[in-house]
Amino acid sequence: MTAPLPARDAGPPAAEGAPAPAAPTRILLVEDSETQALQLRLFLERNGFAVARHATAEAALEAMNHGLPDLVVADYHLPGMNGDELTRQMRLAMRTRATPVLMLTEASGRDIERQGLESGADAYVPKSADRDLLLLRIRALLRERAAVPAGEPGRAANFRRARILVVDGSATFRAYLSALLAQEGHEVVAADGPDQAMAALQAPGEGFDCVTVDLLGTSFDAIALCRRIDALRGAATGAGAPGFYLVGIGSAAASSKDLLVEAFSAGADDVVAKDVGGRDVGGRDVSGRDGTGPKGTDADLLAIRVRTLVRRKLLDEDDRRVAEEVRRHALAAERAKAEAAAAEAKAALAGALAQANHDLEQANHRLKDTQAKLVQAAKMASLGELVAGIAHEINNPLAFILAHQGTVERLIGEVAAAVPEGDPSRRALDKARDRVGSMRLGLARIQDLVVNLRKFSRLDEGEMQTVNVPDAIENVLALIQHKLGTRIAVHKHLAGAPEIRCSPALLNQVVMNILGNAADAIPGDGAITIETAIRDEHDVIRICDTGPGVPEALRERIFEPFFTTKPVGSGTGLGLAIAYSVVQAHSGQISVESAPEGGACFVISIPRRAA
Numbered sequence: 335m336t337a338p339l340p341a342r343d344a345g346p347p348a349a350e351g352a353p354a355p356a357a358p359t360r361i362l363l364v365e366d367s368e369t370q371a372l373q374l375r376l377f378l379e380r381n382g383f384a385v386a387r388h389a390t391a392e393a394a395l396e397a398m399n400h401g402l403p404d405l406v407v408a409d410y411h412l413p414g415m416n417g418d419e420l421t422r423q424m425r426l427a428m429r430t431r432a433t434p435v436l437m438l439t440e441a442s443g444r445d446i447e448r449q450g451l452e453s454g455a456d457a458y459v460p461k462s463a464d465r466d467l468l469l470l471r472i473r474a475l476l477r478e479r480a481a482v483p484a485g486e487p488g489r490a491a492n493f494r495r496a497r498i499l500v501v502d503g504s505a506t507f508r509a510y511l512s513a514l515l516a517q518e519g520h521e522v523v524a525a526d527g528p529d530q531a532m533a534a535l536q537a538p539g540e541g542f543d544c545v546t547v548d549l550l551g552t553s554f555d556a557i558a559l560c561r562r563i564d565a566l567r568g569a570a571t572g573a574g575a576p577g578f579y580l581v582g583i584g585s586a587a588a589s590s591k592d593l594l595v596e597a598f599s600a601g602a603d604d605v606v607a608k609d610v611g612g613r614d615v616g617g618r619d620v621s622g623r624d625g626t627g628p629k630g631t632d633a634d635l636l637a638i639r640v641r642t643l644v645r646r647k648l649l650d651e652d653d654r655r656v657a658e659e660v661r662r663h664a665l666a667a668e669r670a671k672a673e674a675a676a677a678e679a680k681a682a683l684a685g686a687l688a689q690a691n692h693d694l695e696q697a698n699h700r701l702k703d704t705q706a707k708l709v710q711a712a713k714m715a716s717l718g719e720l721v722a723g724i725a726h727e728i729n730n731p732l733a734f735i736l737a738h739q740g741t742v743e744r745l746i747g748e749v750a751a752a753v754p755e756g757d758p759s760r761r762a763l764d765k766a767r768d769r770v771g772s773m774r775l776g777l778a779r780i781q782d783l784v785v786n787l788r789k790f791s792r793l794d795e796g797e798m799q800t801v802n803v804p805d806a807i808e809n810v811l812a813l814i815q816h817k818l819g820t821r822i823a824v825h826k827h828l829a830g831a832p833e834i835r836c837s838p839a840l841l842n843q844v845v846m847n848i849l850g851n852a853a854d855a856i857p858g859d860g861a862i863t864i865e866t867a868i869r870d871e872h873d874v875i876r877i878c879d880t881g882p883g884v885p886e887a888l889r890e891r892i893f894e895p896f897f898t899t900k901p902v903g904s905g906t907g908l909g910l911a912i913a914y915s916v917v918q919a920h921s922g923q924i925s926v927e928s929a930p931e932g933g934a935c936f937v938i939s940i941p942r943r944a945a
Contacts, residue, residue: 357384358382358383358384359382359383359384359404359405359476360383360384360386360401360403360404360405361378361383361384361385361386361403361404361405361406361407361472362385362386362387362388362394362397362398362403362405362406362407363375363378363385363386363387363388363407363408364387364388364389364390364391364394364406364407364408364409364412364417364420365387365389365407365408365409365438366389366390366409366411366412366413366517367409370409370461371387371389374407375387377465377469378407378472381469383472386403389412389413389517389519390412390413390414390415390517390518390519391408391412391414391415391416391417391419391420391423391519392414392415392495392496392518392519392520393495393519394406394408394420395420395423395424395494395495396494396495398424398429398430398433399494402429402430402433403433404433404434404476405433405434405435405436405472405475405476406420406424406433406434406435406436407435407436407438407472408420408421408435408436408437408438409437409438409439409461410437410438410439411439411440412519413517413518413519414517414518414519414520414641415519417437417438417439417455418437418455420435421435421437421454421455422454424454425454434456434457434475434476435454435455435456435457436455436456436457436458436459436471436472436475437455437457437458437459438459438460438461439458439460439461440460440461440462456475457471457474457475459471494648495519495520495521496519496520496521496543496544496644496645496647496648497520497521497522497523497540497541497542497543497544498515498520498521498522498523498542498543498544498545498546498640498644499522499523499524499525499531499534499535499542499544499545499546500512500515500522500523500524500525500546501524501525501526501527501528501530501531501545501546501547501548501559502524502526502546502547502548502551502583503526503527503548503551503552503553503554504548504551505526507548508524508526509524511546511583511636512524514636514637515637515640518637518640518641520640520644523542526553527553527554528554528555528558528559528562531545531547531559531563532562532563532566535563535566536566541570541578542578543578543579543643543644543647543648544578544579544580544581544640544643544644544647545563545578545579545580545581546581546582546583546640547559547560547563547580547581547582547583547602548583549582549583549584549593549597549605550583550584556582556597557596557597557600558600560580560582560597560600560601560602561600561601563580563601564580564600564601565601567580567601577647578647579603579604579643579644579647580601580602580603581602581603581604581605581606581639581640581643582597582602582604582605582606583605583606583607583636584597584605584606584607593605603643604639604643606636606639607636702911703915709912728780732777732780732781735777736774736777736781739770739773739774739777740774742770743767743770743771743774746763746766746767746770747767749763750763750764750767782812798835798836798837798943799835799836799837799838800833800834800835801833801834801835801836801838801841802832802833803828803830803831803832803833803834803866803875804826804828804832806838806841806842806845807826807828807845807864809842810842810845810846810849811824811849813846814846814849814850814853817850817853817854818853818862821856821858821859821860822853822856822859822860822861822862823860823861823862824861824862824863824864825861825862825863825864826863826864826865827863827864827865827866828864828865828866829865829866829867830865830866830867830868830873830874830875831866831868831873831942834873834940834942834943835942835943836920836940836943837919837920841916843912843913843916844912844913844916844917844924844938845875845877847910847912847913848877848910848913848936848938849862849864849877851910852877852879852881852933852934855879855881855882855933855934856879856880856881856933857881857882860879860880860881860933861879861880861931862877862878862879862880863876863877863878863879863929863931864876864877865877865878868942869939871941871942872922872939872940872941872942873939873940873941873942874937874938874939875937875938876935876936876937876938877935877936877938878929878930878931878933878934878935878936879929879931879933879934879935880929880931880932880933881933881934882933883928883929883932883933883934884926884934892910892926893910893911893913893914893924917938917940920940920941921940921941922938922939922940922941923937923938923939924936924937924938924939925937
C-alpha cells in the first residue's frame with residue numbers, strides 16, 4: 335500500500351490573523367526495493383518533504399493522473415517500465431512535461447547515465463552518493479521550477495496502468511502469475527474459471543487490456559472459454575468499446591502443436607509456455623530439454639510478451655486520444671474561424687451601415703444648407719424689391735415735399751418780416767415757421783432711413799468690395815434702433831481694420847441678425863459690446879451681450895436651419911443659419927462662447943483679402 339500525495343492545504347488550521355503555514359514540497363518516489371525505498375523516504379521526510387512511494391513506473395504514472403508532485407525521484411532499474419521510459423512518457427504529456435525528474439541507479443556506467451539523461455531526466459545521481467549531495471540536487475531542481483498548484487481542475491487521465499485478467503484453475507499458478515504481472519506494474523484480477531471470468535469481463539467500469547487463459551487445466555474447457563471471450567470481445571468492439579488481447583498459457587513441447595492451432599483458431603492472440611524453471615506447476619518436464627533449460631526463462635518471456643501486448647494497446651489508446659484531441663481542436667478552430675468570419679461580416683455590415691448613416695447625414699446637412707441658401711436668396715430678393723419700392727414710392731414724394739418745404743419756409747419768413755413786432759399775426763407766422771422747421775427734421779430722418787436701407791442691401795453692389803466697417807455697423811444699429819431703445823446700451827471697441835474686403839450686403843445681414851437676436855435675448859436693461867480686431871491674418875468681429883447666454887447643449891444646434899428657442903410665431907430659425915452660411919461663403923468661421931458678462935458672445939472671423 336502506498337499513500338497518496340498530500341494535498342496542498344493539508345495541516346492544522348492557522349490561528350485567526352496568522353499566515354497559513356506553507357505546505358511541504360511533494361516528492362514522488364519510484365523504487366521497487368522496499369529497503370531502499372524506506373531509507374530514502376525517512377531521509378526525505380526528516381528534511382521536510384512529503385513523500386509518496388510507488389514500486390513501479392506504471393503505478394507512478396497512474397498516481398500522477400490525480401495530482402502532480404513537485405519532483406519525481408525514480409530508480410533507473412524498475413520492473414516492467416524502466417526509469418528512462420517513465421521519464422520519456424512524462425515528457426510526452428503536457429501535464430507532466432515540466433515536472434523535474436531525478437534518476438537514481440546502482441550502476442556508474444556513462445552509457446546508462448547518458449541514456450537516462452537523453453530520455454528527459456533532469457539529474458542523475460548514483461545511489462551510493464552522499465545523502466547530503468542528493469539533498470542538494472533535489473533542492474536545486476526545486477529552485478529551478480515553480481511549485482505546481484495542488485487544486486488542479488479535472489482533466490482526462492494521461493496515464494493508466496494496464497488491467498489484466500488471469501484465468502487459471504490452479505490456485506498456485508494463479509497466485510504466481512498474478513504476483514508476476516503485478517510486479518510488472520499491472521493491475522491484476524484473478525478468476526478460477528469461466529463463470530468468474532465472464533462476470534469480470536461483463537462487469538461495468540473499466541475494461542481489461544489483456545486476458546490470460548490456462549490452456550492446460552482440466553477444471554474447465556479452455557478452448558471453449560477462449561471462443562466465448564473472443565465472441566464477447568467482438569461484440570464489445572462492434573459496439574464501440576476498446577478491445578483487449580487474449581493470451582493462452584500452454585506448453586512449449588512440440589506435441590502441443592494441435593493445442594496451439596486450436597487456441598489461435600479460438601481467438602487467442604498469443605500462446606506462451608506455462609513453465610517455471612523448465613517444469614510446469616505439476617512438476618512435469620515441459621521444456622523439451624529434460625529440465626536443463628535456464629530457470630524462469632519462460633516466465634520472463636510471459637511477462638515480456640504481456641508487457642509488449644498491453645503497451646501496444648495503451649499506445650493505440652493514446653494515439654486515438656491524441657487523434658480525438660486533434661479533431662476536437664480542429665473543430666474548435668473551424669468553429670472559431672467561422673465565428674471570426676461571422677464577426678468580421680457583422681463588423682463589415684455595421685461599418686457599411688455607419689457609412690450609409692454618415693452619407694445620409696451629410697446629404698441631409700447639404701439639403702438643409704441648400705434650403706437655407708434658397709431662403710436667404712429669396713429673402714434678399716424680397717428685400718431688394720422692398721428697398722426698390724421704397725426708393726421709388728418714397729424718394730419722389732419726399733423730394734417733392736423737401737423742395738416745397740424750403741419754399742414754404744422761405745415765404746413764411748418773408749411774410750413774417752413784413753409784419754411788425756407785437757402783431758398777433760407775427761406770433762402765428764413765427765409758430766408756423768418753427769413747425770415747418772420741425773417738419774424738415776422729420777423729412778431728413780425719413781431721407782436718412784431710405785439711404786440706410788439702400789446701404790444695407792447694396793443691391794447694386796453684390797460683388798466683393800472694400801467696406802467701411804464702422805459705417806456698416808452704424809447703419810445696422812440705426813436699422814434696429816427700435817429694438818434697442820433706451821434699455822440696451824451699445825459699447826463699441828473698433829480696434830480692427832477700418833475697411834475689409836467682403837460683400838457689403840452679406841456682412842450687414844450677419845451683424846444685424848446677431849444684434850437682433852442679442853436685443854431679443856436681453857429681458858430688461860442690458861448692454862451689447864461690439865469689438866473688431868485683426869488676429870492671424872483674419873478680421874475678427876465679436877458681438878457680446880448680457881443676456882442669459884446659450885446653453886452648452888444647444889451650441890451645436892443654434893446654427894441649424896429652422897432651429898429657434900423663441901416662442902412660436904416669434905422667429906423663423908433662419909437668422910443664425912443665414913449668418914453661418916454667409917460666413918462660410920467668405921471662407922470664415924462663426925462660433926459662440928460665454929461672454930465675460932455672463933451672456934453669449936458670437937465671434938466672426940473672416941480671412942483678410944487684398945484690395
